Amino acid sequence: MKKPIVNYYYTENGEEDAYLFNKGINEKSYEFLGAHKYIEDDKETVRFVVWAPNAKYVNLVGDFNDWDDYNLPMKMIGETGIWIINVFGVEEYDSYKYRIVTKNDEIKYKADPYAFHAELKPKTASKYYDLKGYKWNDKRWLNKKKKTDIYKSPMSIYEVNLASWKKKDNGDYYSYVELADELVNYVKEMGYTHVEIMPITEYPFDGSWGYQTTGYFAPTSRFGTPKDFMYLVDKFHQKNIGVILDWVPVHFCKDDFGLARFDGTGLYESQNTYEAENEQWGTLNFDFRKNEVRNFLISSALYWHDYYHIDGIRVDAVAYMLYLNFTGKDIKNEDGGNENKEAVSFIRELNTIIFKNYPNTLMIAEESTAWPNITMPVELDGLGFNYKWNMGWMNDTLKYIKLDPLFRKDHHDLLTFSLIYAFSENYILPFSHDEVVHMKGSMINKMPGEYSEKFDSLRLLMMYMYGHPGKKLNFMGNEIAQFDEWNEWDSITWGVLDFEKHVRYKKFISELNNFYRKEKALWEEDFDHKGFNWLEVDNNKESVVIFERISDKGEKLICAYNFTPVLRKNYPIGVDKEGTYSVVLNSDMQKYGGNLLRNKAYKTKKEEIHSKKYSIRVDLPPLGAMFIKMKQKNRR
Structure with a gap:
């Protein structure tokens, strides 16, 4: 002693x-x-x-x-x-x-x-811990990031919970240092461009997944020291993978050693108990009226950039900040409205300061309402984020895909409505942890049909996601089609990879990611109408949709989808130019768990379809998707 x-x-x-x-x-x-x-x-x-x-x-x-x-x-x-x-x-x-x-x-x-x-x-x-002295090896990544236009770049995010991604045989966690080999190499193998780590700001209860925080400046000691976490971020960067952190400025837990009634009064929370209490989560809401509280939170967001070289922050539960009555409470502002003016001011200040210091970072809003201009700059009366999760797309798409294919024709708008507003914000399309927990079922178990049809539908869904405008996010376990719902107490069910269907599906996701990163038409114009063109939008009877994605230089990729288990043989698709068109990615290949050994090439006919001078006739596989591209012109 x-x-x-x-x-x-x-x-x-x-x-x-x-x-x-x-x-x-x-x-x-x-x-x-x-x-x-x-x-x-x-x-x-x-x-x-x-x-x-x-x-x-x-x-x-x-x-x-x-x-x-x-x-x-x-x-x-x-x-x-x-x-x-x-x-x-x-x-x-x-x-x-x-x-x-x-x-x-x-x-x-x-x-x-x-x-x-x-x-x-x-x-x-x-x-007590001295953060100084870590020797970073990510200079090449940081220099590359300065030159990268994040809006015209591919973004395929792997969302991960470090506590339950993989556990040791004895149930122990992998450390930050061990994850720097295991997780980093896996994310690289799977072709993702970014990893999003669920909150690691220190938290007391595993079951909160990190969303009820006690330490806004401390990476949780569950996995090691702060410099160990620096090492993990460094290793991601050395593999050209960006790191996004989940961050929770809405509320904090009530544990007596933490922020709650810190000096015997409502300090970080409101003095008004009714306003402070967050009954839904059993937590306390931050009081954005206090200078010191705003300073605390903004400093936290800046700190993770400064000391840990992170590449972005996903801000949790923004709607709970924006609306005084979001949880059903009868709270009004001084004008009688339900907008939380202090929170709006805080968000704008937060984004202004972060982008002043880190212009190429990602500030992502998880916001589930129709609040306008989430990703509009502050100077144009926006909130100043540069990305927003597209919760509407996620909800509609999952509602549609869970339908028996026989009834999809009556709900075609669930598939097409998102394109009405797809360019109103800078969107990320999320299939996140929230969709595979609390009795919602895993992604593969949302699919109707028999065993094999579930895999067909899931590959179809993923190709629809990757074709649709917007950046992409998938939660861990989705990429191996685990049947178990996510359980934060256990690892992903890696054992499914003992079965061929899951191995082939994992290969599909890896190749889909790699194809996506190389295909500029899928990401250069994610946020502009000129990057998208409908070809087939109204064929609800056959549940077929077809559209073009278009690159900066006008290169086109045809994305064709058949949402029924019926082969659509010789399906007509209009094209601009005479020539030969090849299927460059097909969800129905045997190597992915489908039926086809090889793809066909299709020559054009001078037949006007979809307001195009030429057309091709393709075989749309049942519950299948194809990406089609012109390969060469006909020789005369």
Whole structure:
């Protein structure tokens, strides 16, 4: 046991940082608050700084003073509500908390909201950790990213939960370092361009999947240290894979060691209990009216870019922020409306600051309503995100694909309606974790029909997704067609790869991703009408849709889909030019689990179809999809 340390002092130069934090304009408040190495007059200490404006007293307790309640009293900087102390002899990985005495003389032991590292659950203390010193090897990736137009680039995202992607035989987690081999190589093998990691900001309960956070500046210690997580991101970048983090600025958990009633009052949450309580999740909502709370959250988003080189943030549950009454509460703003004006202001400020510092990052809104201009720049009265999940497309498409094919003809609009609004925002098409949990069933089990037909339908669905305008996102397990619904306590059911159908489906997804990355027509004009043209939109009787995707230079890819188990032989498709057209990707190939050994080539006829001078007649496979491209002109 260490000898208690009482050697400390109070630095006098935190006033400006405290002032900026109170004003809500200390963008990098993580360099001030929290625990930091501090050198003054050649003396090295660790400076601890915490915001607790309504506390009567604050003491620092930890390994370095044998958790003595009294011998490290903190001092408030003026009337800023910010407490400070410099302590000698603190060592890396030392655990600590703040002992807060409230105005009602209640005693709380709180983890540091700005801690960079935390004890492994079920322990709850913060750990002193120096983030500096990691040697990055991703310069080539960062330079490439600066030159990349993210809107005119392929984006196929693999969404992953690190705790349940794969577990060891004894049930232990893979560490960040182990995942840097296992997960990185797998994502590369499967052809994805990005990985999206479900929240790893420190959280106490596995069952929350990370969405109920206690540490907004600490990657969870479940998988290792902060520098271990840097190593994982670094390895992704070395394989040319971008890293997106889920981030939760809506609410936080009520655990007593966390942010809840931090200084004995509603500090990070509203003082109004009715407004603060989030009954749906059993959490507390952030109060966006407070400068310090906005500063805390914006600093968190900036921090992950600064220290971990991440390539984007997916902001969770944006609708819960935008609407005061989204959860059914009767809350109005001062104008009598239900818009949360403070949250709107926060979101615009967040995106403005992030893009000022990182112009090529991804700021993705998970927003489920028709709130306008989500991806419009702030200066044009938008919210300032550059991407939005297309929840409408996801809901309509899954509702359609789950229908017995016999009845799809009566619901054709579920398949086509999304193109009315497809270019109103910059969309990502998501088949996320939310669609394969809570009794919703796995993706393969959403498909009607017998065993083989389920696989046919799933390949068809995926080719429809990849042909449709918008970037792509798929949750782990979807790529192997696991039959089990996602269970956060277990691994993906990798055992299905003992069966041929699943192996062939996995090969299909890998080749679909690789084809997608190479085919510019599928992503260069995702957000403009000129990148899309309907050929067959009204054939509900046969449940066939056909459209063209078009690249910047006018190169066209025909995307043809047959949503019934009936072969559509000699189906006419209009084309612009005379020549020979080849099927460049077919969901019905035997190597993917279908029926065909090889694809056909089709020569044009001078027959006007779909307002085109020429046409080809193709065999549309049952429950199948084809991508078709002109290969050569006829010789005269």
